[in-house]
Amino acid sequence: MIAGVSIATVSRALNEPGKVADSTRRKVIEAVARTGYTTNAMARNLRTRKSNMILILAPDVGDPNFSNILVGLETAASRRGYGVLIGNTRNDPERETDYLRFISSNQADGIILLTGHLPFGLSAHPGMRLPPMVAINEPVPDAGIPFVGVDNAEGARVATDHLISQGHRDIAFIGHAPGRLVAGLRETGYRTAMAGAGLEIDPRFVLEADGTTESGRAATERMFVRDRLPTAFFCVNDATALGVIIALTARSYNLPHDFSIMGFDDISYASFVSPSLTTMKQPRLQIGEASMDLLLAMLEGEPAGHRHHLHRAELILRNSVALNRKHRP
Amino acid sequence: MIAGVSIATVSRALNEPGKVADSTRRKVIEAVARTGYTTNAMARNLRTRKSNMILILAPDVGDPNFSNILVGLETAASRRGYGVLIGNTRNDPERETDYLRFISSNQADGIILLTGHLPFGLSAHPGMRLPPMVAINEPVPDAGIPFVGVDNAEGARVATDHLISQGHRDIAFIGHAPGRLVAGLRETGYRTAMAGAGLEIDPRFVLEADGTTESGRAATERMFVRDRLPTAFFCVNDATALGVIIALTARSYNLPHDFSIMGFDDISYASFVSPSLTTMKQPRLQIGEASMDLLLAMLEGEPAGHRHHLHRAELILRNSVALNRKHRP
């Protein structure tokens, strides 16, 4: 070689500085600098059977909730020299299967799952050896996959407590949805807070909604056929809260004077709606970083550890919640 | 081998079906299915010196404008069997350089650039052979890199024409910014439309703003020290328009009755502000797909072709623009 040493020594000089004499190492790095040599990652990956790539499977890459998580994932990955490969599954089983080619062909070492279920191709071939995985957003049921996410029940409890602290007693929950895990946890938190304050929940104040803005609007309309109304709405997420605001504004109510509204998520336009939305902020960046750190640790052989890693949501005070003027303490 | 043929034949059967007898090809794919064989991409990449990966360099992956472009990029890439690697540069030269390791180590075949400039490491080493690149959002000056984006001047002209068609004559432009290419083009479109309609532009109606919500708010405030006011505001982008709306609402104007406001971009919350924003929609999905298609074509050896590929922005009618009631035709 140009540095006057064997090719193996070059490899050692670059990767295990301890195992090589100082003098030769200096010669090597000097030669490398001079020739502009750069090691071919493909050859290395072929030999080491590692790609230093992480595959991220998300049902909707365009979702604004996703982008901040992605920033966290990318930050943590690049800090440890890993690359981040993104796969938009659109909940299409075929696409999920297709993306597994990165795993089976050794182009990715692990998966971050935002889909809430195992990729279709994996569950279909139970024999296939599972790559290291970490789930975000929605846990994967019964697969023993570590989960990183927000503590939905606790966050919902804090949110509801805040409404209670503002003197509200008749608090509706918009977003009851039997099948949905996250919605269920948030409802649990709501019920916990109400029970903790000794408040009863009027069953007519718990309305179904599927988490979309339209469903929030529709649920609010349904509420108005009742004779009795709540003074505050705790919504399963910000999109739903937006629908509630739209419905109430359309009925010419003065917000937050007439009704208080609380969201969950702190999506990007929560501060732009009028009234700006009081909500629970998901620590998306943190979640992204923590889950990537966890996955990389697993790749280095650390045991998976605790099943669930929950992060606290943060109460963001804006203008959609006010003191309950009907309340006489 | 298990199919009774040589390893080379397997390779041919899988990659060049024409060059192999039907009977043996059938045997091969049967054996492949039986053994669950999957070709090692690393070995292939090593041999072919291609990775089938595209690196995307963006200054801010979290930007909501970016996520839809990303969806388009990913869709087009996965359609042709390519993977998409994302790099968040945060405009940090060090990170830009760092990401080039994917190129120099053959882990990526081409780059989609959203940064508006060559990655730092490239411009520093002029000797380094450039990988195929396509720029989006902002063209890269003087580098001969094909650009895909929205036709800003034409879109701004259409937007301004729409205001004119609603009877507005005194139209302000919020977002004059000497150094910024995109802002300049939009201002040009505004001036073209005004000139085309034979309208003069009061220089006091062209205000500086840097594209942020706060700058739009501040510019509007500055406008109110004048004796004369426009009837409509054409804003360089939606974020700025939002600032204008905030300022006017704070002054208790009734929108769009008192003033019309037009944005540009159609960011995700444009429909949620009140009044909902009339704006020009950037065809982000299209832009993403088109630029990826272009890059992949270049990788297949097609010449780069036209320098600029411009897509039309689409006028989205909402509620922030109204007829000019002061106008007597």
Add this chain to the structure above:
DNA sequence: ATTCGGCATGTAAAGGTTTACATTCTTGAC
């Protein structure tokens, strides 16, 4: 003086493809 241990380096195999080239087989024409 001999042997041993330890360190620095070299040698060569292995990793799984693709592909140029060599070989064998098939087919049809004479």
Add this chain to the structure above:
DNA sequence: GTCAAGAATGTAAACCTTTACATGCCGAAT
């Protein structure tokens, strides 16, 4: 029946590392 041409298949090199093992060297211990 021979031959040529062309198609199908096999052989082996190349892609570029990493790493187990071998070698060589030096100093220290016996």
